Amino acid sequence: xxxxxxxxxxxxxxxxxxxxxxxxxxxxxxxxxxxxxxxxxxxxxxxxxxxxxxxxxxxxxxxxxxxxxxxxxxxxxxxxxxxxxxxxxxxxxxxxxxxxxxxxxxxxxxxxxxxxxxxxxxxxxxxxxxxxxxxxx
Numbered sequence: 469x470x471x472x473x474x475x476x477x478x479x480x481x482x483x484x485x486x487x488x489x490x491x492x493x494x495x496x497x498x499x500x501x502x503x504x505x506x507x508x509x510x511x512x513x514x515x516x517x518x519x520x521x522x523x524x525x526x527x528x529x530x531x532x533x534x535x536x537x538x539x540x541x542x543x544x545x546x547x548x549x550x551x552x553x554x555x556x557x558x559x560x561x562x563x564x565x566x567x568x569x570x571x572x573x574x575x576x577x578x579x580x581x582x583x584x585x586x587x588x589x590x591x592x593x594x595x596x597x598x599x600x601x602x603x604x605x
Contacts, residue, residue, distance in 0.1 A: 475513055479506065480520035480541075506530055519572065528575050538572040540580070543603045545587055546570065550578040555599040558590070565590055567603045 478492060479500040492499045498512055503523045507530065514534050519526075520541040531538065544554025545566035551557075558565035566587040571580035588602050 475515050477509065477512065477514045477517035478520075479517060480522040510534065525575055525577060526572060531572065531574060539583065540570055540572050540578070542568045542570060542578050543600065544568060544578065545585060546578055546582060553596070555603065556596050559594065559596070559599070565599055565603070 476495075476497045477500060478497055480502055491497065498509060498514070500506060500509060500522075502521065506524060506526060510530060510533055512534075514536045516536055517534065517538045518541070519538060521543065522540075526538065542554070544550060544558070545564045546568040548561075548563040549555070549558045549565060555565055557563070564587050566585060568578070568585040569583045570578065570585075571583065573580050588599065590599055590602075594602075
């Protein structure tokens, strides 16, 4: 039996180092840089897309046309901290912070089915940068 190679999209800011790029070439992964226009890739027939600090909101047309699972790695502890700068708002509003892995099934921001989430403890001395670094690792 011959294995059908899957087409995987890596959309985002932190898929940038040379190891990821080499891995992408070897295994037919399509890397899309932060803020690069996703519509340039609408005919790629993805089997799955991973979004990690991508910087753009996929519109419903793209989501429906790609007809694949889209998984987002979000730097906020949902349902708190939706959208950009989740750590800042969690500090200001004294809400839990962390990260969430969730599906994207429409263009409602950070509202898809949650796959995994983890709370990160923060102290009064934490800043946006220190929380961001805790979450990123």
